Amino acid sequence: MIDIVTNSTYFGAVITVVMFIIATIINRRWPNPFTTPLFLATVLVVMILTYFKIPYETYNNTAKYLTYFLVPVTVCFAVPMYRQLPLLKKHIWSILFAMFVGVIASVVSGAIYMVKYGHVLLGKKDESGTSK
Secondary structure (H helix, E strand, O other), X not given: OHHHHHOOOOHHHHHHHHHHHHHHHHHHHOOOHHHOHHHHHHHHHHHHHHHOOOOHHHXXXXXXXXXXXXXXXXXXXXXXXXXXXXXXXXOHHHHHXXXXXXXXXXXXXXXXXXXXXXXXXXXXXXXXXXXX
16 A cells, blocks of 8 residues: 555655745744744654655655745745845854754764664765756
8 A cells, every 4th residue: 555655756846845944834833943834844744654655765765856946935035035035144153053963963963874784874966956
């Protein structure tokens, strides 16, 4: 049964969008930095993939259609961010600290993975929403 669902062309996209909608509802009910829809949806998707033992490759192959929307969305965020430049400047240290914590978390999790599995996890290529 799981194979039928996961082999669907849009499995990854549907599960991602549904989890985002659920995360948005949760965030409206209990606003908190840990219930922001993007963060919580990611956690929910990872929990589902882990619980049902669905390989990430299977999910990614069916969720790649959402990636096509990242470039226009990233560009759309640029204008509102530019309009909020004074606010961004006011909170520059908080922003830089959050970026620093993200880098440290990435390095530490990579080191833990390397120690646990004995090799470095390398991606196919570096892709971001603006690099295409």
